[in-house]
Amino acid sequence: MQTPIRFLMGGQVHEVVVTDPTVTLLDWLRGSARRPGTKEGCAEGDCGACTVAIGTLSGDGVTYQAVNACIQFLPMLDGKQVVTVEDLAPSDADLHPVQQAMVTEHASQCGFCTPGFVMSLYTLYQTRHTAPARDEINTALAGNLCRCTGYKPIIAAAESMFTLPRPAAEPPVALLKHIQRRESLSITTETGQRFDAPGTLDDLANLVDRFPQAELLAGATDIGLWVTKQHRQMPHLISVGAVAALKAIDGKADTITFGAGVSFTDALPYLAAIHPDLERLFKRIGSAQIRNSGTLGGNIGNGSPIGDSMPALIALGATLTLRKGKTERVLPLEDYFLDYRKTARQPGEFIVSVSVLRLDSQSRYGTDKISKRIDQDISAVCGAYRLELEDGIIRAARLGFGGMAGIPARARAAEAALRGKPFTEATTREAMAALAEDFSPLSDMRASAQYRLTVARNLLLRFYLRETGALAQEAAE
Numbered sequence: 001m002q003t004p005i006r007f008l009m010g011g012q013v014h015e016v017v018v019t020d021p022t023v024t025l026l027d028w029l030r031g032s033a034r035r036p037g038t039k040e041g042c043a044e045g046d047c048g049a050c051t052v053a054i055g056t057l058s059g060d061g062v063t064y065q066a067v068n069a070c071i072q073f074l075p076m077l078d079g080k081q082v083v084t085v086e087d088l089a090p091s092d093a094d095l096h097p098v099q100q101a102m103v104t105e106h107a108s109q110c111g112f113c114t115p116g117f118v119m120s121l122y123t124l125y126q127t128r129h130t131a132p133a134r135d136e137i138n139t140a141l142a143g144n145l146c147r148c149t150g151y152k153p154i155i156a157a158a159e160s161m162f163t164l165p166r167p168a169a170e171p172p173v174a175l176l177k178h179i180q181r182r183e184s185l186s187i188t189t190e191t192g193q194r195f196d197a198p199g200t201l202d203d204l205a206n207l208v209d210r211f212p213q214a215e216l217l218a219g220a221t222d223i224g225l226w227v228t229k230q231h232r233q234m235p236h237l238i239s240v241g242a243v244a245a246l247k248a249i250d251g252k253a254d255t256i257t258f259g260a261g262v263s264f265t266d267a268l269p270y271l272a273a274i275h276p277d278l279e280r281l282f283k284r285i286g287s288a289q290i291r292n293s294g295t296l297g298g299n300i301g302n303g304s305p306i307g308d309s310m311p312a313l314i315a316l317g318a319t320l321t322l323r324k325g326k327t328e329r330v331l332p333l334e335d336y337f338l339d340y341r342k343t344a345r346q347p348g349e350f351i352v353s354v355s356v357l358r359l360d361s362q363s364r365y366g367t368d369k370i371s372k373r374i375d376q377d378i379s380a381v382c383g384a385y386r387l388e389l390e391d392g393i394i395r396a397a398r399l400g401f402g403g404m405a406g407i408p409a410r411a412r413a414a415e416a417a418l419r420g421k422p423f424t425e426a427t428t429r430e431a432m433a434a435l436a437e438d439f440s441p442l443s444d445m446r447a448s449a450q451y452r453l454t455v456a457r458n459l460l461l462r463f464y465l466r467e468t469g470a471l472a473q474e475a476a477e
Contacts, residue, residue, distance in 0.1 A: 055081030071224025143287020260297025314400030
């Protein structure tokens with residue numbers, strides 16, 4: 001007999017026999033569940049029309065986060081709570097404060113995007129008791145697009161919803177505890193598709209070793225698009241979402257180690273504590289919905305040349321711990337990438353964690369992302385720079401760039417041009433010239449090769465000007 005998945009929705013436990021492990025939560029909601037409030041706009045996690053809230057058991061409470069239902073596979077919801085726009089109002093005459101604020105502020109126009117906005121605001125409402133600053137509201141809504149250009153009243157609703165009486169609703173902790181799975185989830189359909197969600201690191205290692213051709217699934221922010229846009233078949237998925245060890249963060253005095261399953265949202269405060277530039281960069285990785293789902297290990301593991309986390313982590317001297325069976329090995333992050341979408345991960349091996357060094361008093365660090373839009377856009381160029389200075393002399397240099405080659409990579413010729421020399425504009429310009437030895441960029445829809453090389457050089461110069469205070473002085477004048 002097929003093992004059903006179990007999750008909460010509408011105050012009830014739903015047991016669903018999965019016939020296709022890659023059916024999305026959105027398709028199930030609009031089809032089998034007959035909940036059409038959640039809309040399909042893009043089917044790739046960009047527009048936010050399909051936003052729902054996912055509740056996860058956290059001790060004796062429930063943590064709610066906004067996610068894109070269009071790229072969440074249904075089995076990933078096992079043991080969780082799904083909240084859709086239909087769940088918010090107890091009756092038509094008694095709206096939830098988020099909904100009431102949207103009505104009062106006339107924040108719904110054509111209405112197609114409205115449920116997604118409501119659910120993004122709902123998760124913001126669940127995490128705060130007073131109105132947040134405008135920047136926090138903008139961040140919460142950056143993953144929701146309104147084609148009627150009606151953002152002003154929506155932001156007004158976000159500010160006013162906190163002035164309304166809060167519903168006296170208790171989170172369903174007991175029900176969530178009841179449906180937590182004590183064993184690994186394994187589904188094999190009648191068509192031969194398989195979905196595994198091991199519960200421990202050892203179980204994960206055994207599965208990956210036994211089935212090296214299976215696709216490893218973390219947040220589905222990439223694999224979800226393989227299904228919805230490329231219509232690829234996924235014969236076997238191994239989800240890492242139930243492995244608690246992969247979601248651990250170990251902050252030591254000089255090093256922070258992130259489990260490969262740590263989401264961007266959970267990693268962000270730790271990275272921000274290393275350097276403010278990391279907070280600015282990681283807040284521009286997708287939207288809140290994408291950061292809630294996407295993971296550091298997944299972003300690294302797919303080997304994309306334009307993944308924004310890699311240049312920043314390379315410059316920090318990050319290392320990966322990989323495991324095959326019971327054997328682990330440690331690899332510098334830059335050595336993980338071999339060629340376009342080709343990595344050093346061996347068959348049966350997976351990423352356990354990524355470790356980054358904290359900055360000391362001798363370090364100078366910075367990172368920049370250049371894209372056509374601030375939010376929700378892929379980089380044309382992403383650069384990161386770390387210098388170790390001693391008495392004004394550059395003793396060590398690490399420069400990481402994305403978008404400049406088929407892989408994220410260090411600029412070793414430029415690093416060599418910096419080492420052992422004074423941190424001056426003349427030295428920096430030598431390194432700028434050396435970037436042509438490191439990279440021969442391609443031209444594509446995002447930028448031309450010449451633009452990329454020019455931008456990379458100018459980013460290095462801007463880093464120098466920023467670190468020496470010249471930019472601030474110029475701005476003051």
